[in-house]
Amino acid sequence: MSNGRDHMQAKDVQEYLSFILSDEHYALDITSVKEIRGYEKVTPIANAPAFIKGVLNLRGDIVPIIDLRIKFNIPNPTYNEFTIVIMLHVHNRVIGIVVDGVSDVVRLTEDEVRPPPDFGVIFDSRFLKGLATVDDRMIILVNIEQLISSGELGLVDKTLAKEEV
Numbered sequence: 001m002s003n004g005r006d007h008m009q010a011k012d013v014q015e016y017l018s019f020i021l022s023d024e025h026y027a028l029d030i031t032s033v034k035e036i037r038g039y040e041k042v043t044p045i046a047n048a049p050a051f052i053k054g055v056l057n058l059r060g061d062i063v064p065i066i067d068l069r070i071k072f073n074i075p076n077p078t079y080n081e082f083t084i085v086i087m088l089h090v091h092n093r094v095i096g097i098v099v100d101g102v103s104d105v106v107r108l109t110e111d112e113v114r115p116p117p118d119f120g121v122i123f124d125s126r127f128l129k130g131l132a133t134v135d136d137r138m139i140i141l142v143n144i145e146q147l148i149s150s151g152e153l154g155l156v157d158k159t160l161a162k163e164e165v
Helices: 004-011 150-164
Strands: 013-021 024-029 033-038 052-058 061-067 084-090 093-099 101-109 128-134 137-142
Touching: 013 084, 013 093, 013 137, 024 128, 052 093, 084 101, 101 128
Parallel strands: 024 137, 061 093
Antiparallel strands: 013 024, 013 101, 033 084, 052 061, 084 093, 128 137
């Protein structure tokens, strides 16, 4: 039988989907995850930023596919049978992010999440929600709404509109 304190702690737990980019562990709020898929060929978009790999037709919706390795300046992104696309609901639309693999679902309380360090002008930490340690490994919690701005998605929409003309 659980007591009231256990019930209160359960409310403070948030679930994150953890994923890997170049041997580093990241995680994002699981409530934004729509679907997890294997990597498949995308249609490139002319003049799009390099991190936007292209678009994918997902059941009639045109979905921008963003490679987080390129967005994070991780060199030499490779695509193989382990490459994963996480479909997310961000800025009232679906986008896909390319990652090296998905680890698991991580449950963290607010107390387990430390604020991200201030890197000053060297590194923009706006897209970091915080840091946590799980099973002796550091996990970087990503604020996907900050990382993929609505302006960047608007750029994709404008580019696609020009191609349709």
